[in-house]
Amino acid sequence: MMKGPESKSERGFRWALPSISILGLIILMQLPYRISFLDNLLPFLPMAAVYYWGIFKPNLLPVSAVFFLGLLQDILSGGPLGMMALLLIxxxxxxxxxxxxxxxxxxxxxxLVFIIVALIFGLATWAISSIYIREPQYIWDALGQSMLTIAIFPAIVWGLGLFRLMLVAEKR
Amino acid sequence: MKELKHRFSSGFFIVLALALLIFGSNNTSFVNAVRGQITDFFVPILSVASRPLQAVDDLIDWTQQVAIVFSENKRLLAENAQLKQAQITSSQLAIDNQRLKRLLNVGEGQVNIIAAARVVSDSESPFFKSVLINRGTDDGVLKGQAIINEDGIVGRIINAGSSSSRVLLATDINSHIPIKLASSGINMILEGDNSPYPKLGFLPIGEEISVGDLILTSGYGMVFPPDLPVGQVLEITEEGIKIKLSAKLYNLNYVSIVGYEIIRSSVTRRDDRSSKGKK
Incomplete structure (x- = not known):
């Protein structure tokens, strides 16, 4: 499912596709969905994308890009500055x-490895948020987000797989 | 060598992120200004990206309205008759109220609607409850101003950029709003706890409160004007008193930014001037 042609070189703007896909997911996470339960259960989409591109195209996702994308998520969500930047790195x-x-x-x-990563990621967001707020928060909200991220991981892989196909330059 | 370089850059950015986490939490004016500028840049993008969601929401609303149009019309006709009666009574009370305030020389609160704004982004986090609106300092918005909608209070501005602002919702753990019990006028504080139902704080010992009691803003703190609808008492347990807010904070669309200040009557101003003159 996750295998594909990777040997061909990237040209033009394609080198930025992993970062653009993560930026798109960050914006998607900030939209007002107006559904009562969703604000506590929105999956960690950018984290799943960093995991995916870290496996397949780590050279196209430098640590500086991950840092600035994480920082952007922190700024747009109003959360602690540096939390997502740190965790995504x-x-x-x-x-x-x-x-x-x-x-x-x-x-x-x-x-299977992603399940462990997502659970630790959820626990880490809970721990950092609790320290930041100076009051222990409800842990099951963060774990619920992790579970949902794990559940939709195949869909994220499929979606990012379409992006990855765009990375393959045509033979000239 | 490449491996070493990678390790160094990862270490550098990890230290940078940690430094931001530790020192960025102070919310200095510089940090807030940078946050404001970046959100200003992204608000038009978020605004465009949220249009399809808005369209779906409008379609659902329209379908629901069409489905209940006949029963709703019947209910509104009955309500209209009741409201006409209430309007006559309330206008008499308003005249009485103004006359008594003039006699007592009570400072009159002036409520200014600064602007109407659209919610373009939601933090969608279980630990931080805030939204972004598409109005900022260019529209007269300032940090600390109250946000309301047609149902009641929503929150207050915590950071204002030039064309966007962040609103701390009443459900956030950092939100504390002075309120009162509508029936008895007891002053209390509405404390957010990141759950959909904030809790009541500082209920005086011996005071009675029951499920369904109406909660209004008290006007203390000079952020929210008095007597705005807040919500109703939802449940009373040993852990605390929970409030169901009148405004649906998960379903915000358009909101109003409200400025509130006390305007002293002309009698008071004249008294102030004469006392200064005597000194």
Whole structure:
């Protein structure tokens, strides 16, 4: 499911596609959906995208881009400045430390590792937010966001897979 | 070498993010100004991106209205008759009220609607309850002003850019709004706790309160004008008293930015001048 042609070079604006896709997901997360339960349960879409691009195109998603995208999410959401920047960098670092070949093997394996990453990510947002607010917050909200992110991970992989196809330059 | 460079850049940005987390939480004017400028840039994008959602919302509203149009018309006719009676009574009370205020020389609160704004972004976080609106300092919006909609209070401005502002919702844990019980006038504080139902704080010992009691703004704190609808008492437990807000904060579309100040009557101003002259 996650395999595809990766050997061809990227040309033109295509080098920015991973960052653009994450920017799009950040904007998508900030839209007013006007659904009562969704404001507590919106999935961590940019985190899933950083995980995905960290496996397949880490060279096109430099740590500086991850930092500024995370910072932008913090600014637009009104959350603690630096929280998402820090956590997204750590997700990218984890994926790269594991090595592409390790995670690229099978979709199911990648998904299983993602479950652990998403749960730790949810716990970390809960911990940082609680410290920032100086009052322990309701942990199940963050874990609920993690669960939803895990559940829709295949859909995110499919969507970003379409983006990845655009990265393959035509033979000239 | 490449590996070393990568490790160094990751370390650098991790330290930078940590520094922002520690020092950015002070919300200095510089940090707020930068936040404001960046949100100013993104608000038009968010505004365009939220149009399809708005269209879907409008369609759902329209369908619901069409479905209930006959029963709603019948209900509104009955309500209109009641309101006409109430209007006569209230205009008599308003005249009495003005006369008594003049006699007591009570400072009159002046409420200014600064602007109407559209909600273009929602923080969508369980821990931080705020929204972005498409009006800023260019439209006369200032930090601290109250935000209301047709149902009641919504929150207050915590950061204003030139063309956008961030509104801290009444449900956020940092929100504290002076309120009163409509029936008895007991003053209390509405405290957000990041749940949809904020709690009541500082209820005096021995005072009675029951489910369904109406809550209004008290006007203390000079942010919210007095007597605006806040909500109703939802439940009373050992853990506290929960309030169901009149405004649906998850379903905000258009809001009003309100400025509030006390205008002393001409009698008071004249007295002030004469006392200064004597000194």
């Amino acid at each position: 750590l997700v990218r670092l984890f994926v790269i430390q594991q090595g592409r070949r390790f995670l690229e093997r099978e979709f199911l394996f990648s998904w």
